Amino acid sequence: MVSPNYWSGKLVDAMPRSSGILPLSVALRRRMSVASGGLFLAVIVLAVVLHHGVDGAWAVADRSWLALMVDARQPVPLSLAYAFNEVGAGLWGAVIIPSVSVCVVFLVRGPRSAGYLVTVMILATLVTQLLKRVVARPRPEGMLVTSDFGSFPSGHSVQAVVWVVALGLLFPYVGVWVAGALYALAMMWSRTYLGVHWLTDVLGAAALGCAVALACYAGYGRWLRNERRPRVSTSHAYRTRHRRCP
Secondary structure, eight states: OOOHHHHHHHHHHHSOOOSSSOOOOHHHHHHHHHHHHHHHHHHHHHHHHHHTTOOSHHHHHHHHHHHHHHHTOOHHHHHHHHHHHHHTSHHIIIIIHHHHHHHHHHHHTOHHHHHHHHHHHHHHHHHHHHHHHHHOOOOOTTOSSOOOSOOSSOHHHHHHHHHHHHHHHHSOOHHHHHHHHHHHHHHHHHHHHTTSSOHHHHHHHHHHHHHHHHHHHHHHHHHHHTOOOOSSOHHHHHHHHHHHOO
């Protein structure tokens, strides 16, 4: 019978070799803290403006973008948007994708990194639900899917962005960032294409997701940095151990 360590070793072997997660110097930690603070401030300001219904350029942009999305609706893009709606919620968004992500990070990076990913996803969800209830922004009329209360911020978009940024920090490869950015942008587009959110809902969600991921990483990045995998992979150790067995 093949040991579970054999498969975890295979997964480690398949990852690109690197010195570890994103290096976190004191200067970089300070910049991350400043960036996350600025993003949080921007989200709070936008939430206050939306809560009090202050009209402005953002309202014109919201209405114009929604009209553009409605006029651009076609069968193929609609099918794609519906697919992203399912991926970002329900069984896929709440259980399958987070669980698989945490398991992969646990096997490749270790329990501390997996704990970081769990923390940012839970924290992002809590802050999102709090803002939804405080801001209480009505959703656009004529949305094509059923959704919960509160338009600001977009829960789908927050989870997509915080997940992408967290994985990008844990696995600092160009391919991870490019694929993640495409996924996050597609999720944000799908929410407006289906008429579930205003443009400022998804932009605020992107800022919130980045802020949560950066703030947690700035606080615990040094702790994560000390998490190391041995240079000899588990699969190699497994083969060596069994070659020695009579």
